[in-house]
Amino acid sequence: MSKINLHELTAENCSIEKTDEEIKIWCSYDKGYAVSPQKYKSPVVIRAEVMTDSTNIRLLYDGGQLIFNWERNEEELRWCDPGTGKARSIAGAGKVPKNTWINLIWNIEVDNASVSVDGIERYRVIGDFSKVAGQIGIGSAMGSTVNVRSLSIAGTLTDEGTSIPEITEINDCLDRQKKILVNCADLSGSRFVTVKGEPLYFQEVTLAGTKITDANLSGLEIDGANLGGAYIHNIGPKMAPIDHPAYNPNARMEPVRFDRCDFNRSIMTNCDLSDIEITNCNISGLKINGILIEDLIREHEVKMLQDQS
Known part of the structure; x- marks a missing residue:
């Protein structure tokens, strides 16, 4: 495990305040990172002692990303897969305490990846991570301040892989x-x-x-x-x-x-649907306020036939 000199990290799309004991990362919008000078190839273990004043502790590696205390739902862990780049939300796995130092471990093996907080595993996934390589970033977003007291990386250095882009x-x-x-x-x-x-x-x-x-x-x-x-x-x-x-x-x-448009299984809440006109649409299973619309239409058709007879 190689402990990174925090003063060697470079700022991408963020501001960094460096002291003898830690660095403070602040980003006004999205994707602000303190970036490692070297690239690493999997398997890689990333350990960080970090703290946020509010939201968005973020880790970045190749196409993968972790977000704790995501600003849109702090309870969800946002996981962007290092192998495929596909994002998913892990319910109940993303909340960490504010203004408190925590220890994060992001472990990327060649066939599985996992993340833990203070020794407790939050998520694990099976996948092909054998070709994952690149720089590693730790950062903030949406106005949060993230303090980093230590960052350690265990992995093989490489000249290949993804560089975190400059802005x-x-x-x-x-x-x-x-x-x-x-x-x-x-x-x-x-x-x-x-x-x-x-x-x-x-x-x-x-x-x-x-x-x-x-x-x-x-x-x-x-x-x-x-x-x-x-x-x-x-x-x-x-x-x-x-x-x-x-x-x-x-x-x-x-x-x-x-x-x-395919709106199958879509959800609408607190919307103004006044004067909407729906024509030639598949409405099987469509409910409004829990009422099946097909049933209402059938009742309406029966009533019209009764009125005509």
Whole structure:
């Protein structure tokens, strides 16, 4: 096990305050990391003594990521698989105490991976991690401050694998004559803040895990997209919470249209569905407030026949 000199870690998309005993990592938005200078290949064991003042203790390795005290649900452990890059939520495994030092261990073997907190295993998965390699990052997000007192890594050094990307900033670019053409590029982890993009065009892109907030998406068209697991909320000016920037109880939004969409097993709560028109749709099993809509339609048809007779 090699103990990393915390002063050798470099800041990517975050600010780092270094003292003799620890470092403090702060990131205003997402994906801010203190990054190891070397790359490691699996099997790897990452040990960290860390503390957060609020949310988002994050560990990053190749395509994998761990998030404790995730800002959207602190109880869930956010696990992005080091082998496949696919994200999942582990219910009840993500909460750690605030303003308290904890010991994290992320163990990636060639055929399994696990994570533990203070000696108690939180999650384990079987998979192929034999080709996982890259830099290792530890960080914060969404305004949290993460303190790191120690970081140790056991693994074989390598020149191959994933580097944690530097952030290239484009600021105050308000010249409407300038356009950006991005072709065959990896923009994973990029941020767009206070940006005007009318209209933007995306084709053959993967936007998995993308978050759009406080945005004007009127006239948005999404065609041929996989929205599995999407979380859409606070849509429409009068549906947002009172303290939300988009809240306007008197505003009226243009109608939203859905055509040839698979909403199987979707859930809608606290939504304004007034004046919705549903035509030629499969409504088997559709319930509103616990009432099966098929039954209501059948009752309506029977009543119409009785009225006619």
